[in-house]
Amino acid sequence: MRVAIIGAGNSGLAMAAHMSFTENKVYLWNRSEDNISDLMRTRRVETTGVLVGEFELEMVTTDVEEVLSCAKVVLVTTPATSHQGLARIMAPYLTDEHIVILNPGRTFGAVDFKDELFKSGNFSNVQILETQTIIYTCRKLSQTSVNIIALKRDILISSFSGVDLDELLRRIPDELNKFYKKADSMVETSIGNVGMILHCAPMLLNTGWVESDQSFKYYREGISRTIASFIEKIDEERQEVAKLLNHPVISAKEWMRHSYNIDCETLYDCIQNNPSYEEISAPQSLSYRYIYEDIPYGLVPLESMGKDLGLPMTHTEMVINLANALLQKDFREIGRTAGKLHFDYKQLMKGVTIDELEAENTKRS
Structure with a gap:
């Protein structure tokens, strides 16, 4: 399967190597060329720890359009501070075919990302998911190497209610599904942020x-x-x-x-x-x-x-x-306050779903 990795930090390198190890074709994007110049030259990630080896990447680039045209499964590994900016950068190129997974979303990152796509004029049915945390306990050693200390298990993953999450998970690499566990609500991945x-x-x-x-x-x-x-x-x-x-x-x-x-x-x-x-x-x-x-x-x-x-x-x-x-x-x-996320989260106490709140917000917009 073709996967796009967004970000070349600790978890970005770990996820790129892991996906390559499991025979997926990996297309890695990073905003700054300064941080990936060596990786652009070698297109190989060396790992130590629980995964040992050297793994080849199909592409390493600063051209987000090129990456998103090659892969429809998009694994965002950057800190939450980048989510809004990434949504703006990616908005012209994301389509109904794309699945974007924020690893992790931190607190309602999927809502923030979706809001920013709308503000940027992208009203496609982009599927946005968020995880509770990253799969890897890891530390980047250099531009081309990472120490994967441990792999966590049962990482909660969620999307907007009303979405067929089972069907979305079938469209991502099987190896990821070994580590992800479906949450009942985005509250569990967002407030579940440890x-x-x-x-x-x-x-x-x-x-x-x-x-x-x-x-x-x-x-x-x-x-x-x-x-x-x-x-x-x-x-x-x-x-x-x-x-x-x-x-x-x-x-x-x-x-x-x-x-x-x-x-x-x-x-x-x-x-x-x-x-x-x-x-x-x-x-x-x-x-x-x-x-x-x-x-x-x-x-x-x-x-x-x-x-x-x-x-x-x-x-x-x-x-x-x-x-x-x-x-x-x-x-x-x-910070990312409830008011800035443009949805009345307190309605969740009454049984209203996040998806319904977002739909209402879209109508008002």
């Missing part, structure tokens, strides 16, 4: 260490019992929002136990006992996706929905305020 729980607060609470010259293991050393206990409070707020939207989600602890097949009693124990986290080093700057993606496209929409539903969101609010103060940014202003 990245915002594991990434934001630990980064901010370790600011001095992150900005020092000393490297440390992000999960093993950066998340102490106290920090783990604190982020469990944020996780409880996340679960409460999902519960009020009639689609409960499991805790970060339960997600980790299931995704990585580990036995643990507390979130701290899960983190410490997860062999996939053993070698992951912390970023050396706060200018990293754990902050610039997971706060505005994770915690900010979570807080806005929670408060709108009457929840105090005390711990979530605290982390956003700390990020605003430390980074001198207004993440609420730049």
Whole structure:
């Protein structure tokens, strides 16, 4: 099968190699040539970890039209910060035949992407899906190599209600379906986003260490019992929002136990006992996706929905305020709030589907 990979970061290289390994033809696009110049020359990705080898790509380019003309299954692996811009870039070339999967969508990324296609004048029946997280625990080593540390299991995937998700999944590579698990609602992939729980607060609470010259293991050393206990409070707020939207989600602890097949009693124990986290080093700057993606496209929409539903969101609010103060940014202003997504998510409490809300929004537009 022909697949397009959008983005050549950690998960982009991992997914490109994985799809090539499983005998799919891979067409990779990246916005900047500077980040793929070596890959354009070799068209090969070398992997270490749970997948070892060197895998050939059919195309590596900065021409999105060329990639989208070759492949109808489009796997977006960029951070959520890029979703709107990608929708604008891809809008002239996406058709009824395309399936776009955001890996991951973070919080209602599919809604945001679809909104931006409409704003860009694309009213085709492009099928847009989002996942709860990425399949891979991985780290890019160079422009042409990546370490795939682990493959997660049962990654939730969703689309707009009313869509035949089973039929869409039959149109993507079988290998992906080994890792994806169909969700009942986009709430489960969006509010089910555990990245915002594991990434934001630990980064901010370790600011001095992150900005020092000393490297440390992000999960093993950066998340102490106290920090783990604190982020469990944020996780409880996340679960409460999902519960009020009639689609409960499991805790970060339960997600980790299931995704990585580990036995643990507390979130701290899960983190410490997860062999996939053993070698992951912390970023050396706060200018990293754990902050610039997971706060505005994770915690900010979570807080806005929670408060709108009457929840105090005390711990979530605290982390956003700390990020605003430390980074001198207004993440609420730049983030993906419920209001900016142009649909009345509270109608979900009454049994109205996301698809119906989007249809109503389209009529008003």
